[in-house]
Amino acid sequence: QVQLVESGGGLVQAGASLRLSCAASGGTFSTYAMGWFRQAPGKEREFVSTINWNGGRIYYADSVKGRFTISRDNAKKMGYLQMNSLKPEDTAVYYCAVRLVPDIASTPNAYYYWGQGTQVTVSS
Numbered sequence: 001q002v003q004l005v006e007s008g009g010g011l012v013q014a015g016a017s018l019r020l021s022c023a024a025s026g027g028t029f030s031t032y033a034m035g036w037f038r039q040a041p042g043k044e045r046e047f048v049s050t051i052n053w054n055g056g057r058i059y060y061a062d063s064v065k066g067r068f069t070i071s072r073d074n075a076k077k078m079g080y081l082q083m084n085s086l087k088p089e090d091t092a093v094y095y096c097a098v099r100l101v102p103d104i105a106s107t108p109n110a111y112y113y114w115g116q117g118t119q120v121t122v123s124s
Contacts, residue, residue, distance in 0.1 A: 009118030022096030
């Protein structure tokens with residue numbers, strides 16, 4: 001059993017930055033790929049970014065490429081999403097998730113454990 005807890009969301013103005021954190025407990029975090037997804041009201045859950053077990057493979061959605069940076073610290077069992085140059089269209093609940101294999105994936109159904117989400121609201 002793996003528990004994931006996101007933090008770091010909030011209300012910011014367009015152009016600002018936020019850093020989301022994902023704390024993992026249970027399981028062997030260092031062997032799992034991790035992903036960030038988001039869901040805006042009335043929309044389906046959307047892929048944001050994914051990182052493999054050792055950080056050697058990373059993939060971003062086109063909508064966040066160049067603005068967001070995913071990272072992880074296996075020793076601390078933590079994942080991060082640095083979000084810069086935020087836009088109103090980035091407003092959503094952000095979720096971290098892990099899959100029980102080392103390599104990346106961009107579809108929600110490839111992930112087994114999910115956090116409860118953290119709200120990010122970007123005002124114009």
